[in-house]
Amino acid sequence: MAGRAQAPLDDIMMAMDVVDTLRHEQKMVEKELGSEARDENMIERLRQVYASQGIHVPDYILEAGVEDLKRDRFVYRSNASGFQRFLALVYVTRSTWSKLVVGITTALVVIIVAWQFLVVAPRERAAEALRVELTEGIPARLNELNNRISGLTSDTSVMLEAQRLLEDGLTAASDKNVASARKASTDLENLAKNLAAAFEVKIVSREGVPTGVTRIPDANSKAKNYYIVVEAVDPDGRVIERQVISEENGEATTVTIWAQRVSRSIFERVRKDKGDDGIVQDAVLGTKYRGEKAIDWENGVQKGAITKW
Template structure:
């Protein structure tokens, strides 16, 4: 044990530094001691335990064919006691955090890049799927509101007054002028309450009325081969009675067959059609039937006439007013 005390003293007295091989050998001794110290009883005194450790180390290295001087073995035991070659991690702190971040910069960088990409994707999806459509809707609504304000201030009032004047120029009957005046009043009221849709509807109604007034045709009884000229029905509320209908079509002055909206008295349905049935008295139905029986052609085939400027058909034969769409 005297050598153990002398060696450090000699080093402290200014001996030449140890070679790298000796330092590495001493580190190996310390590592071996860490693994083999449990072979030595912890109940032994410190001096006896050191002797046991030295003897055990000699046996280990001799078994490996390595001759290690006792000085190196003693330095290893002393270094183990002083924990000279033990790594003690630095305490947590800012410097340690920065160092760890630098060491792991690759993994951290990839994580940050993935996070940035995810945030960018989320922002893009929100912008394209929510924010941008909302902006477009707001812009469209603003443009529509501005367009409505302009139309309500200028376009719609002018179009409404012009439509009314056009109807009055065509109208030749009081009922048409009264209807035009009512539509005009409805349109002005819609403009006053800033209802652009209501004003447009009034303008459209005036256009429809004007088209009705300009339309002219002859209501002709159908008498073509293979097509019925008249039919009869048993009314649901009067099983013992019969309703007679003449099948007619509207023919314009240039010979075109017109399609007109007609409402059936049987079910209340309205449809645009080129042929429909008009209810007449039994006497008129029999008269038309006798006319057709002579030569298969209805000579007196004009049931009525719609003149330009009027809304109603002037019937040339007595009619009862009901119509049907199917027979």
């Protein structure tokens, strides 16, 4: 074959060993290569090293080893960094980083799903429920109550009050003012309930409950206020709840029994009536008729009531 003959494998292996020996003799290499001394000095030193091990190495192999060391032959050098090297590194380490990516992705999915179901979805449902309430629920309820009131009374003042509450509620709902819209609906419902109610205000005459109480007002210590303890009884004989505002503290309380302020003459008449046989015979102090807003009181019954005594 034309050209330079290929070096025998044994020679190549021996040259590699020479280079490896030179690398282990790092101080010697640094001294000889770092000066202008002849290569023979390094070769002679190598002869001594191999001779001490009982190995005979031909001079041409020692010379080749020195030259190979100069050219950094038989030394692995990694390729310069670059995009292809980066891709290769990514591929080689895929088993490590893929687990991390899967873990992070799974965590993100869990967080997003939890946020959707626990925060976004309830908020959207609440917003939709509120929208339906303002656009459908409250307007329908207001109109229903107004129609009910119109069927309960012909009192012009009451109907005007109902119309005002209706308009206030519709306007508030249109303006998305939830609190005002709900208040108008509640006020209109209370008005309708009050108009529909029918009962008698009767004097309480039973053991353990006083029939009358007196108070000395803070504003006038020389005066005395008289009260008769009463309850509201419907046509079926059931005691019903009423919302009563106490004139002592201005608080509205829902009660089944309260003390209504009366004149002294009524107070004395009731006391005498009960004193005869322990029972108040003339027990009706007022009547609430269906369709009427206020109670029709007996003459002598005054404005004002208390809920505690």
